[in-house]
Amino acid sequence: MSLKERSFEKWENDWIRLRWGDGAPLLRMDFDVCGAVRAATIHATALGVFELRLNGDSVDDIHLPPGWTDYRKRVYVHSFDVSDRIVPGKNVLGALVAPGWFAGFFGPFGDRGYYGHDAWFSCELVLEYEDGTFETIRTSPEWKGALGPISQADLLMGETYDSRKEISGWDTPDFDGSKWKPVSVLREGDERLPESIEPYPGEPIRTIAELPAQSVSEPSPGVFVFDLGQNMVGVARLKIDVPAGTEIVLRHGEMLNDDGSVYTENLRSAKAIDRYIASGGEEIWQPRFTFHGFRYVQVEGLPAGCDPALDTICGVVWMSGLKETASFECSSEKVNRLFSNIQWGFRGNYLDVPTDCPQRDERLGWTGDTQMFIRSATYLADVQSFFKKWLVDLHDAQHPDGGYPDVAPFMGRLGYASAAWADAGIICPYVLWQAYGDTEFIRPWWSQMKNFMALICTDENRHNGPNAQSFGDWLHFNSETPTRLIGLAYRAYDARLMSEMAAAIGEENDRIFFEAEAEKSRDLFRCEFFQGSEIAVKTQTACALAIAMDLLDGEDLEKTKDCLFQGLEEHNVYLTTGFVGTGYLCPALTKAGRCDLAVQLLLNEGHPSWLYEVNNGATTIWERWNSWTEEGGFGDVGMNSFNHYAFGAVCEWMFESLAGIRPASPGFQTLEIVPCFTDRLDYVKASYDSVQGRISNQWKKTSSGWTMELETPVPATVILPNGTSQVEKGRHIFEVPA
Ligand code: RAM
Secondary structure, eight states: OOGGGOOOSSOOOOEEEOOOTBSOOEEEEEEEEOSOEEEEEEEEEEESEEEEEETTEESOOOBSTTOOOOTTTEEEEEEEEOGGGOOSEEEEEEEEEEOHHHHSBOSTTOOBOSSOSSOEEEEEEEEEETTSOEEEEEOOTTOEEEOOSEEEEETTTEEEEEGGGOOTTTTSTTOOOTTSEEOEEEOTTOTTSOSEEEEOOSOOEEEEEEEEOOEEEEEETTEEEEEEEEEEEEEEEEEEEOOTTOEEEEEEESEEOTTSSEEOGGGTTOOOEEEEEOOSSEEEEOOSSOOEEEEEEEEEOOOTTOOOOGGGEEEEEEEEOOOBOEEEEESOHHHHHHHHHHHHHHHHHEESEEOSOSSSSOOOOBHHHHHHHHHHHHHHBOOHHHHHHHHHHHHHTOOTTSOOBSBSSOOSSSOBOOTTTTTHHHHHHHHHHHHHOOGGGTGGGHHHHHHHHHHHTSSSOTTTSTTOOOOOSTTOSSOOOOHHHHHHHHHHHHHHHHHHHHHHTTOHHHHHHHHHHHHHHHHHHHHHHEETTEESOOOHHHHHHHHHTTOOOHHHHHHHHHHHHHHHHHTTSOOOOOHHHHHHHHHHHHHTTOHHHHHHHHHOOSSSSHHHHHHTTOSSOOSSTTSEETTTEEOOGGGOOSOOOGGGGHHHHIIIIISOEEESSGGGSSEEEOOOOOTTSSEEEEEEEETTEEEEEEEEEETTEEEEEEEESSOEEEEETTEEEEEOSEEEEEEEEO
């Protein structure tokens, strides 16, 4: 039976568990196959995370299924075709099940078991025989469980594996499991079970790369630090040959302390420690039910005098299995490194949900971070199914009054309706529709999006009313922008996006309504924050939002542009923006006709700047402009991630302006090519695999100006300093005099 035919509205399979501390017990069930099998499919899920086994092997190479949702509301089923894995006679279906997001530690408050306690597993194996009959093997009280080698498995804390406790052949037909313990069972109707069980709509987590260690040091006797050369997310694979009973401890960190040991203070309460107890001989192991954000692995516990080989540790990179779609290169090696850092920040934080960071006790689906980076993400990879899933998480977490949450999936403790965070509910569907041309990113959520707009378009609301609560221009550089300004700007911006989306889905009344609302909100913004034609809040963020979001016209606009230019000059053309302003800053400057200033910001190397991080060895994007500085060393340890993608939102501008590739209509059906030529770079070369096909554009400095080569699968309007032209699909060369 294919996944399509199976709706899961009825899920008649029991949920089973073997209670066992924090580890990952083994569950198994023998069954007989008598008859020729035409097809076999397993549908499996868990309140927790699982690995499925069949006849001695794992069924798939995905990690941490069924992923993270608000398990009280819904849980996803993963389906596996095992037609060629079923043998005549005795077979064994098995699973390892761990707490995962459901019952493990997660979030910044030391919470554990927010959704429930103990992991539960549920599955069915549907056998279709050659004679057309079906048989279903289900989780049931007949299953048996045992304690295996994994005594601890937690996403934040790490995994402990005692290889001496492996039960050889436990998941093969020859094994006698009759003495194993009976499992506990939950049945349909139990209040601990989710309201809905559905097929997984996203892209499962997979291994996307392996990073061999590049060097090893011994900062203190017996303590070895392996450097993978890249801050990454996933697990470390250990290869050892040590006496049985030796306990090897792996600590993970993104940076090093001055003494060369791994810096772990910024992980807060996340221990991120894996332990392996050897059984002797050559052993290779990697954890299954935890993940870490790290560049360095500190290995302790090797026998005295041991001189570990470099291949003792290898980084195994995990990410939702998205197809990457972008390439970017220019004449500055440092900018190329920045682009790579943005890609790695994206990879590390697109692990089933878009997270703020992957290493400390947080790793939440912060909505603000998500909306700030989503446009960049749509360039970097095909994120359609990833966001089909997350938009469900987001709407599952929407407050009854319409406010979108600070984080999704929901985790109880955090707020909602915060300006620039809650707006993810409008901005994400809009950006996805723009990138992929698919109104299914909008249509299913339309009435809920309108509920949010109804909330924020009133005077009394948490988003931009007098009680406005927000994180402001989070982590700005000594330049505060009032929350109320941010909220009103987003209100007007959202209303305009709503009117465009209403037109796209044929909701004419809504289009008219939101067009008027956008005007009204722009007026409110001007009324409150302008004295004459002068913007009252002169921060870079305030000016950038007003310009980039199209909130101004005429003299108001001209004067605000000047204010932005002046604001930059006052800081020697250095930025002061935080999470909210940074993504809009270069686009606003470009819109204001000062692409040169945007280029200057990109190429700045002093503090704060993107290349300051690059010059100081960054391989991902840091959370703070001062996550590490030459003068002060590490930034505030209470919140200091070295893998936070928010400031990487400049990626969008690198594609749309520096390389000049941007859509002129939803789904890149037509293009507008407006490259930002500069003589500060010799060349820029980028490509994007859009839903219409590959778009590539490159320009080079010549002795008399620039030459540009565009390859487009769709018609494009090309706007160059020496004129505008329309081109059809194909390859086109342009000469541009200086
Ligand atoms: C931090 C998160 C996140 C940010 C919020 C406001 O704890 O890391 O990046 O959106 O705070």
